[in-house]
Amino acid sequence: xxxxxxxxxxxxxxxxxxxxxxxxxxxxxxxxxxxxxxxxxxxxxxxxxxxxxxxxxxxxxxxxxxxxxxxxxxxxxxxxxxxxxxxxxxxxxxxxxxxxxxxxxxxxxxxxxxxxxxxxxxxxxxxxxxxxxxxxxxxxxxxxxxxxxxxxxxxxxxxxxxxxxxxxxxxxxxxxxxxxxxxxxxxxxxxxxxxxxxxxxxxxxxxxxxxxxxxxxxxxxxxxxxxxxxxxxxxxxxxxxxxxxxxxxxxxxxxxxxxxxxxxxxxxxxxxxxxxxxxxxxxxxxxxxxxxxxxxxxxxxxxxxxxxxxxxxxxxxxxxxxxxxxxxxxxxxxxxxxxxxxxxxxxxxxxxxxxxxxxxxxx
Numbered sequence: 001x002x003x004x005x006x007x008x009x010x011x012x013x014x015x016x017x018x019x020x021x022x023x024x025x026x027x028x029x030x031x032x033x034x035x036x037x038x039x040x041x042x043x044x045x046x047x048x049x050x051x052x053x054x055x056x057x058x059x060x061x062x063x064x065x066x067x068x069x070x071x072x073x074x075x076x077x078x079x080x081x082x083x084x085x086x087x088x089x090x091x092x093x094x095x096x097x098x099x100x101x102x103x104x105x106x107x108x109x110x111x112x113x114x115x116x117x118x119x120x121x122x123x124x125x126x127x128x129x130x131x132x133x134x135x136x137x138x139x140x141x142x143x144x145x146x147x148x149x150x151x152x153x154x155x156x157x158x159x160x161x162x163x164x165x166x167x168x169x170x171x172x173x174x175x176x177x178x179x180x181x182x183x184x185x186x187x188x189x190x191x192x193x194x195x196x197x198x199x200x201x202x203x204x205x206x207x208x209x210x211x212x213x214x215x216x217x218x219x220x221x222x223x224x225x226x227x228x229x230x231x232x233x234x235x236x237x238x239x240x241x242x243x244x245x246x247x248x249x250x251x252x253x254x255x256x257x258x259x260x261x262x263x264x265x266x267x268x269x270x271x272x273x274x275x276x277x278x279x280x281x282x283x284x285x286x287x288x289x290x291x292x293x294x295x296x297x298x299x300x301x302x303x304x305x306x307x308x309x310x311x312x313x314x315x316x317x318x319x320x321x322x323x324x325x326x327x328x329x330x331x332x333x334x335x336x337x338x339x340x341x342x343x344x345x346x347x348x349x350x351x352x353x354x355x356x357x358x359x360x361x362x363x
Contacts, residue, residue: 009134016132036099039274119140130256137242154319162196270319273311
């Protein structure tokens, strides 16, 4: 049984069913969750997708983003980095909605997926030879089997949602535009069929989420200009709203239960690479099980945990890039964008946005 039908769970199901396992996927959401925020998909996960034969389907969902731009409160561009310069920094990057990558995986999985279903007790796990907890940062499997675990709060709350507004979508266009003030950021970009996707990030000393996301977002961003009033007027009831956190566990397995993806190694929005590492973890787990079930979990963790730890450390350092704490830091980031065409600056940016994920797929 694979618990969770996100990227980690679906990728795990794909690899296990092709290795001969009879797989059942359960997902607590009532239906497949599309959309989500934009991700940059590259690194080892990109190679895993190639081995799965899914790169053409992933490429078909590539978002036609031409640049990443920093704007002021009137929407005037302060600085930008072109797609060509960014792709030179991150080799083979594909920008797409997180839900689009999950959809590619869902369409490729042959195993049954039961939506509106999750695990409520340890006893429910006993009928299976292998249980994979791929149910995210707030993993129910982790809670049931491992008890309280270390979730490291990174001092920010994040919201993401989409809205249908052809006029606003056309105004923004296929550029990722972001307005940044100290400790707060709004980003938005056009997506298909006249829709617009928005991401909001703000610093908070408390890891407790407000009861009403719409009210909280209006309180935090209501004083800003540009597209903020339009975005805040239509916050949907199903908005994704969560803390920015990392999961740091000493052991990822117990008995016949093993964790994959964010359930054991969430790297956070600041680090990125979560989808790539989820795909990679699924592949490595299945590969080690194919070598032999004895010691497979230990070998899987030995390969994956170091790269997860390095990426988590990178994410903590990247907060200053994504959520600058002062106008000076914002100006320095924008300067790096403006100079991104220079090879020496491009190399500096690469060192700032690329964690060390090499070696995990060497086998």
